[in-house]
Amino acid sequence: QQQVKQSPQSLIVQKGGISIINCAYENTAFDYFPWYQQFPGKGPALLIAIRPDVSEKKEGRFTISFNKSAKQFSLHIMDSQPGDSATYFCAALIGNAGNMLTFGGGTRLMVKP
Amino acid sequence: DTAVSQTPKYLVTQMGNDKSIKCEQNLGHDTMYWYKQDSKKFLKIMFSYNNKELIINETVPNRFSPKSPDKAHLNLHINSLELGDSAVYFCASSQDDRVYYGYTFGSGTRLTVV
Numbered sequence: 001q002q003q004v005k006q007s008p009q010s011l012i013v014q015k016g017g018i019s020i021i022n023c024a025y026e027n028t029a030f031d032y033f034p035w036y037q038q039f040p041g042k043g044p045a046l047l048i049a050i051r052p053d054v055s056e057k058k059e060g061r062f063t064i065s066f067n068k069s070a071k072q073f074s075l076h077i078m079d080s081q082p083g084d085s086a087t088y089f090c091a092a093l094i095g096n097a098g099n100m101l102t103f104g105g106g107t108r109l110m111v112k113p
Numbered sequence: 114d115t116a117v118s119q120t121p122k123y124l125v126t127q128m129g130n131d132k133s134i135k136c137e138q139n140l141g142h143d144t145m146y147w148y149k150q151d152s153k154k155f156l157k158i159m160f161s162y163n164n165k166e167l168i169i170n171e172t173v174p175n176r177f178s179p180k181s182p183d184k185a186h187l188n189l190h191i192n193s194l195e196l197g198d199s200a201v202y203f204c205a206s207s208q209d210d211r212v213y214y215g216y217t218f219g220s221g222t223r224l225t226v227v
Contacts, residue, residue, distance in 0.1 A: 032213050043117075043203050043218030044156070051213070087154055100146070100168065101216060103156040 003027055004092050006104030013111050019077040021107045023090035026071065030092040034101070035064065035075050038087045047088070048075070080111045116140050117219040119204050125225045126194055133180075134189045134222045136204030143209040145187035146216065147179060150201040162187055163209065194226045 006023045013019045023033075034049035050057045050064045050073065057064045063076040077084055090104040117138045126132050138145060144163040148156050160179045161168040167179065176192045191198060201223050205216040 034215055036218075038154075041220070043205070043220050044216075045218065046215035049213070049215060089156060095213060100158050100161045102158070106154040106156070108154070 003102050004090060004104040006090050006107060008107060009105065010108045011110070013080045013109065015080065015082060015111055015113050017080050017111075019075075019080045019084070019109055019111070021075045021088055021090070021109070022072065023074065023104050024070075024072045025092050027092070027094070028071070029094045030102075031095050032093040033064070033066065033073050034091050034093075035062075036089045036091060036103075038089065038106075044089055077109075080109075082111045082113050085109055085111050115219075116217050117204055117206055119202075119219040119222050121222060122220065123223050123225075125227065128194055128196060128226055130194050131190070131192045132194060132224070133191070134202055134204075134224070136187050136189070136219060138185055138204075138206040138217070140206055140217060141208070142206035142217070143184070144207050145181070146205040146207075147187065147189050148203040148205060148218075150203060150221070152200070156203070159189075160187075191224075196226050199224055199226045 004025050035047045036044035037047045038044040048059050048062050050066050052068050055066050061078045066073045088107045091101045093101050120135045146161050147159040150156050158170050159173045162179050178190045180188045201221045203221045204219040207216045
């Protein structure tokens with residue numbers, strides 16, 4: 001059973017456009033929602049994260065929007081660049097229960113020049 | 114300095130063999146993890162381990178066993194390798210009282226079973 005569902009599986013965006021990746025979760029005990037970025041041949045790296053007490057968090061061109069009532073959160077990449085081409089994973093964690101991150105299925109983003 | 118390092122980076126071996134993957138972290142973190150990434154890029158937790166507790170994902174075959182000689186190391190031993198074990202294995206670590214600061218992952222070990 002996949003506790004965190006991510007869509008789309010792949011995404012192609014033109015340079016300068018907005019990339020949007022969506023995730024939904026079931027377990028309301030999750031209290032930490034990070035996004036990871038993975039380049040080929042590398043491990044996932046933390047990009048940005050949010051706690052459920054806020055509805056939005058912005059760091060540079062990356063923004064997380066969080067909707068607690070809908071149990072959904074999304075990553076927006078503004079002014080997408082070819083260097084953003086990577087696989088993006090949403091994840092969720094219960095901070096006091098083994099601390100094991102549960103990942104979504106991943107989105108392969110390609111930003112065309 | 115590499116924060117979480119894994120060796121080897123690539124491992125090709127025959128079915129039935131036993132192999133180990135090593136992981137070391139120099140971050141002083143309390144907890145270490147092993148994740149399996151399949152061909153579709155799906156990341157699945159296998160183990161979580163600190164000096165107090167080993168948490169095993171119930172779906173992991175008992176051919177897989179983590180071995181931790183000390184707090185900075187968590188090795189993954191696999192017995193009787195099968196074709197389906199082919200995947201990329203990632204080690205990660207986190208600080209128990211700073212888990213909201215995220216995990217740090219190694220660069221992965223690509224295991225190919227032939």
